Amino acid sequence: MMKLQNILKTILVLSIVIFTSCNKTDWVENYKEKEKSPFGTYIISNEAESLFKDQKITVLKENFYDYSLFNIDSTKTNNYILIKNAAYKQTAAGTAELLEFVKHGNSAFIALNFFKENFKEELEFTTNNLDENKSSVAELKKLKGTFYLKQTDFGNKTYSFDRNIRRNYFLQYNKNKTIVLGTTKIDGEEVPNFIKIYHGKGAFYLHTNPVVFTNYYLLNNKEAYVENLLSYLPKDNVLWDVHIKTSKYSNENNKKPSIFKFFLQHKTLTWFLFVSLAGLLLFMLFNARRKQRAIPIIVPLKNTTVAFTQTISNLYLSEADHKNLVDKKIAYFLEKVRSRYLIETSNLNAAFMEKLAAKSGNEVQKTKYLVNTIIALNKKVECSEEELIVLHKMIENFLKK
Incomplete structure (x- = not known):
């Protein structure tokens, strides 16, 4: 993996554009890959090919569930990466598909402030976010943090972050299949904020502070920490999930609200519906009685099933x-x-x-x-x-x- 220090030399101009050319900086956490504001992820996504050298990068422009139905080669392994505030586009079916994907030997690196409950239940872990109710720019600016990595190759170096670091950590996890890779210090106690969970033949790498991957920290000399986090991934091709599309095929997204349910929620509309249906029924009964004709005697047809089948099949073929x-x-x-x-x-x-x-x-x-x-x-x-x-x-x- 190419050193992020070298990558950032090529985007020095970008840092100037972001922090000096604008009259007012947007400090909202958006985690958008095309966003050049402090808390967008333009830098890391734009330099993904350099970060994962000799590894094919596929940016998912459709929901992961839909992509996995037709595009994943089961004979090859991949790295799935998701860096967002929350996995709001992931349905229960999408969670099941991602679990199956990792189970067959793939890896998934997921950094979120908020993990979905069904995902946590499946992987047997819980989180505790002491700052989940803090959302304003002023509140988040005061949140500082110090992170540590447990891998001995990284030494005893500490990584200090000066803003938007929520006190978010893993509270409970299955110790038989989980390894703590990184910690954060909260109220004097070191608690895990980066873990590896083995699942089948693959593994999930989970981080509770996605903000460290944003433009702000990559332009403030924190690239070494991000490089160390991503270095845990195998040298496989990468599926980078920009998380912009809902699923077309998941049954949960095909459920549309019924117009009849809306009518039944309001008493006046309910009566209108019943009266209209009754009137329509009466009209059909009286109209049918007036126009009914004598039913002629129909001679039973000969058994021409084979000929009929041949005719129909020819019709379909001719009409394509x-x-x-x-x-x-x-x-x-x-x-x-x-x-x-x-x-x-x-x-x-x-x-x-x-x-x-x-x-x-x-x-x-x-x-x-x-x-x-x-x-x-x-x-x-x-x-x-x-x-x-x-x-x-x-x-x-x-x-x-």
């Missing part, structure tokens, strides 16, 4: 209606799942995937890929011929087990 064929292929597969494996298919969640893999004898990863492909294609308005062919082959290979 691949989406219709994809929908029918999905319906055929789900019916097979219900009849062959006796599994309910109304909710294609993680539990469904694991149960289907167990009953069918297929690998969990293969089953997840098929079901996630079905979910993605089901939401599309149009499908290509290539997608239809791939889906057909995946279903046929799956059912051969």
